Amino acid sequence: MLVFENGTIIDLVRQIDLTDENIEVTYFNDAIITPAFIDIQVNGGGGVMFNDNQSPSAIETILRAHRKNGTGYVLPTLISSVPEKMFSALQGVHQALAEHSPGLLGIHLEGPWLSPEKKGAHDPNTFFDPSLDELIHYPWLVQGKTLVTLAPEQVNQSALEWLNEHEIILFAGHSNASEKDFTNKLDHISGFTHLYNAMSPQTGRELGVVGMALRHNDKWVSFIADGHHVHPSNIVMAAQLKPKNKMVLVTDAMGSVGSQDGCFVLDGEKICEVDGVLINKNGDLAGAHITMTQSVANLLEWGIEKSHAFQMASTNAALALNLGDELGYLKPGYRASATILDQDTHCQAILLEGVIYNS
Numbered sequence: 334m335l336v337f338e339n340g341t342i343i344d345l346v347r348q349i350d351l352t353d354e355n356i357e358v359t360y361f362n363d364a365i366i367t368p369a370f371i372d373i374q375v376n377g378g379g380g381v382m383f384n385d386n387q388s389p390s391a392i393e394t395i396l397r398a399h400r401k402n403g404t405g406y407v408l409p410t411l412i413s414s415v416p417e418k419m420f421s422a423l424q425g426v427h428q429a430l431a432e433h434s435p436g437l438l439g440i441h442l443e444g445p446w447l448s449p450e451k452k453g454a455h456d457p458n459t460f461f462d463p464s465l466d467e468l469i470h471y472p473w474l475v476q477g478k479t480l481v482t483l484a485p486e487q488v489n490q491s492a493l494e495w496l497n498e499h500e501i502i503l504f505a506g507h508s509n510a511s512e513k514d515f516t517n518k519l520d521h522i523s524g525f526t527h528l529y530n531a532m533s534p535q536t537g538r539e540l541g542v543v544g545m546a547l548r549h550n551d552k553w554v555s556f557i558a559d560g561h562h563v564h565p566s567n568i569v570m571a572a573q574l575k576p577k578n579k580m581v582l583v584t585d586a587m588g589s590v591g592s593q594d595g596c597f598v599l600d601g602e603k604i605c606e607v608d609g610v611l612i613n614k615n616g617d618l619a620g621a622h623i624t625m626t627q628s629v630a631n632l633l634e635w636g637i638e639k640s641h642a643f644q645m646a647s648t649n650a651a652l653a654l655n656l657g658d659e660l661g662y663l664k665p666g667y668r669a670s671a672t673i674l675d676q677d678t679h680c681q682a683i684l685l686e687g688v689i690y691n692s
């Protein structure tokens with residue numbers, strides 16, 4: 334049994350050892366209780382796209398849609414956009430954090446400092462190499478975590494240094510870099526965004542971004558496990574190559590997750606889910622239509638061990654965000670946050686800092 338008080342875990346005991354009769358007890362039958370899932374790449378949910386609406390109420394709709402599907406904590410993710418929208422996204426998250434929006438950890442800015450050659454569904458007209466003058470004007474978060482996905486070959490060295498100095502976590506992604514392009518830049522990067530997707534491939538004569546992500550054991554890699562973005566065998570192979578604590582499961586979910594009609598609007602284009610896939614008019618995959626619990630179920634089906642899958646869905650993301658001393662484990666002193674699943678990995682409820690949300 335998980336014993337908690339004021340949002341913090343105070344003990345883990347067997348039921349027989351729980352002697353204090355004043356403790357209020359909630360039972361879940363035949364349940365799996367794991368550290369609350371953390372999704373560091375969520376573009377939308379409940380019919381809302383973060384790119385369309387950056388208000389605290391829109392953020393709350395996204396958090397709620399994912400909470401119903403097993404995700405306790407989220408980084409709302411802004412797809413490459415104009416600076417005005419980045420400002421508004423940072424301000425929206427700042428305000429929602431100040432209002433203690435449950436499950437909000439910060440923000441993920443995916444671009445716009447990306448490679449046009451690996452644009453995916455991003456609008457390359459928004460891409461640029463940021464100058465220091467530009468960087469200092471962004472309303473960066475003062476609390477919460479900021480993750481930025483950028484293409485190292487598109488961003489100047491001083492900008493990378495400035496972002497590191499301001500405790501902004503940098504992942505490489507949407508990048509066509511060669512191994513040589515990472516010279517003097519690799520130390521600034523702590524991970525790689527959606528392994529295999531929108532990155533230069535590994536070939537016989539070139540490591541590519543894929544090879545860099547797999548070779549460097551001190552770097553995190555996030556990945557999408559919907560079975561459409563990446564072949565399952567590639568994920569299983571990466572899980573064999575990378576240290577157990579370096580693979581981070583993300584959904585890259587769009588607003589269609591948890592919405593009535595399975596549709597959302599991105600840059601004025603209406604995109605709908607067909608057979609579990611989201612494709613834009615150019616034929617590119619436009620994010621994913623999947624939940625964290627379904628992603629975990631897929632990993633188990635592909636032969637990943639249950640404990641490793643849960644680690645990928647929670648602990649490793651907490652470590653990647655430098656939150657490994659408060660989230661990602663069920664231990665005394667940690668936040669009382671857990672995902673409660675049935676034996677088929679369907680979400681029964683979420684415990685979030687001592688508050689239970691039933692699915």
Ligand SMILES: [Zn+2]
Pocket residue numbers: 443453507527531
């Ligand atoms: Zn992407």
